[in-house]
Amino acid sequence: MPATTLMNSGLSDEALLERYRAHAGEAGSEVWINELFSRHQRKVALWCLRMTSDRETALDLSQEVLARAFEKLDTFRGDSKFSTWLYTIARFHCLNHLRSTASKPKSEGEDPLEQIEDVNFRAAFEAIEARIDRREIWKVIQGALNETELKVMMLHYGHGIPLGRITSLLELDNASGAKAFIVSAKRRLEPALSRWKARTERQQRNRSVSHGDDQDV
Amino acid sequence: MSEKRLAENLFEPTPECPSIEELVSLSESPKSGGQATPIHRHIADCPRCQAELALLTSFQEAEATPEEQADVGWVVDRLPKVAEGQPARVAAEPEPTIWVRLRSWLGQFNLFRPLPVMAAIAALVVLTIGIRELTNTAPELRAPGQTGGLIMRGGQIGLLTPLTGIDSLPAVLEWEPVAGAVRYEVIVRYVDGAEAARFTANSSHTEWPGDVRALATPGRSLFIEVAAIDPAGNQLATSGRQLLKLGDN
Numbered sequence: 001m002p003a004t005t006l007m008n009s010g011l012s013d014e015a016l017l018e019r020y021r022a023h024a025g026e027a028g029s030e031v032w033i034n035e036l037f038s039r040h041q042r043k044v045a046l047w048c049l050r051m052t053s054d055r056e057t058a059l060d061l062s063q064e065v066l067a068r069a070f071e072k073l074d075t076f077r078g079d080s081k082f083s084t085w086l087y088t089i090a091r092f093h094c095l096n097h098l099r100s101t102a103s104k105p106k107s108e109g110e111d112p113l114e115q116i117e118d119v120n121f122r123a124a125f126e127a128i129e130a131r132i133d134r135r136e137i138w139k140v141i142q143g144a145l146n147e148t149e150l151k152v153m154m155l156h157y158g159h160g161i162p163l164g165r166i167t168s169l170l171e172l173d174n175a176s177g178a179k180a181f182i183v184s185a186k187r188r189l190e191p192a193l194s195r196w197k198a199r200t201e202r203q204q205r206n207r208s209v210s211h212g213d214d215q216d217v
Numbered sequence: 218m219s220e221k222r223l224a225e226n227l228f229e230p231t232p233e234c235p236s237i238e239e240l241v242s243l244s245e246s247p248k249s250g251g252q253a254t255p256i257h258r259h260i261a262d263c264p265r266c267q268a269e270l271a272l273l274t275s276f277q278e279a280e281a282t283p284e285e286q287a288d289v290g291w292v293v294d295r296l297p298k299v300a301e302g303q304p305a306r307v308a309a310e311p312e313p314t315i316w317v318r319l320r321s322w323l324g325q326f327n328l329f330r331p332l333p334v335m336a337a338i339a340a341l342v343v344l345t346i347g348i349r350e351l352t353n354t355a356p357e358l359r360a361p362g363q364t365g366g367l368i369m370r371g372g373q374i375g376l377l378t379p380l381t382g383i384d385s386l387p388a389v390l391e392w393e394p395v396a397g398a399v400r401y402e403v404i405v406r407y408v409d410g411a412e413a414a415r416f417t418a419n420s421s422h423t424e425w426p427g428d429v430r431a432l433a434t435p436g437r438s439l440f441i442e443v444a445a446i447d448p449a450g451n452q453l454a455t456s457g458r459q460l461l462k463l464g465d466n
């Protein structure tokens with residue numbers, strides 16, 4: 001039989017796991033599980049590398065992720081693909097790592113919101129802070145930004161992922177990577193949020209005038 | 218509060234955002250009956266959930282760029298196996314016990330079995346198992362790669378060439394000769410048991426064919442089985458499935 005055909009005849013991830021569980025404790029049963037994990041270790045290594053930009057740290061993180069996944073194997077119920085389940089573990093460990101290193105001094109250019117002084121972003125955010133309905137603000141943001149700008153904003157501010165890492169993760173191939181999208185997002189957001197702020201204030205004024213009229217009557 | 222902190226507050230998950238586990242699971246499940254459920258609608262509209270899904274995609278679909286290849290290889294080369302164990306042949310399906318066979322045999326007779334008869338059968342089974350345990354010892358398994366004198370217990374062929382803990386495929390595969398054998402069949406299998414290659418040797422050693430060499434890449438698990446065949450084409454003995462894995466030190 002030709003090797004190329006046979007090479008594709010392997011078991012699915014789920015079937016490997018099933019066999020490992022069926023033969024758990026028997027000599028040789030580790031073959032199934034090692035085969036399963038070896039299929040995904042490259043994916044984990046690459047992701048950890050992109051999250052850390054340092055191969056030594058990526059190795060430590062990859063080991064942690066795979067060991068933790070092996071430890072928690074009993075909790076995998078097959079509701080999702082094995083690789084998806086593995087992702088949740090990788091995500092947890094990598095984001096934790098980023099949070100733990102976030103207090104360390106940032107490299108130059110990692111926090112563009114603090115550096116871009118030509119846009120008065122703070123005023124917009126303070127307006128938001130005063131009477132916040134996040135879902136309403138998110139609609140304004142979604143209307144103002146393109147898909148990539150939105151993802152970069154969310155991953156950077158919502159998940160705490162440094163911009164350099166986002167550039168790698170989203171495979172952004174423009175010259176400045178994620179930083180360029182944050183800059184353009186800020187420039188688009190500022191007028192959109194200012195307009196929203198003005199509209200909201202106008203509506204409030206109208207309501208209070210109307211309320212005052214009612215009281216007069 | 219700093220502008221950054223304000224932004225972080227703004228982009229925190231909403232109460233409607235599903236947990237990560239739910240989100241990734243939902244991303245794989247089709248909408249029930251083709252209708253978008255409230256949670257599916259939320260995910261479609263929520264920039265936070267969309268960013269989460271982008272992160273999942275960045276994991277699932279990532280391919281190393283040429284610049285990343287070396288570093289990824291460096292990491293992968295240093296990752297240990299998750300499960301350690303003595304490489305050994307994968308255990309075959311256990312043979313049915315005497316009790317199972319007896320129960321199966323009795324099952325064909327739809328007879329009323331009074332209690333004394335059942336007790337007598339149970340006693341007989343206990344006695345039989347006891348005798349079996351006293352007289353029977355487990356067949357000796359041979360670790361792959363173990364060398365030494367001829368071991369011919371229960372029709373087993375010992376492989377003399379190490380197949381694990383090696384970085385490259387040895388030039389020759391060698392095994393213990395079997396009296397009466399005129400040829401040997403060497404079968405290479407994938408871990409799922411599917412046959413990958415089969416070739417014949419006229420003596421107790423052979424070179425690896427080129428297609429088997431191509432299959433035996435570092436980190437990949439294969440099984441090797443050698444069977445001794447007599448002039449009538451009957452199988453005299455077999456090595457059982459032996460694990461072959463390169464670069465597994």
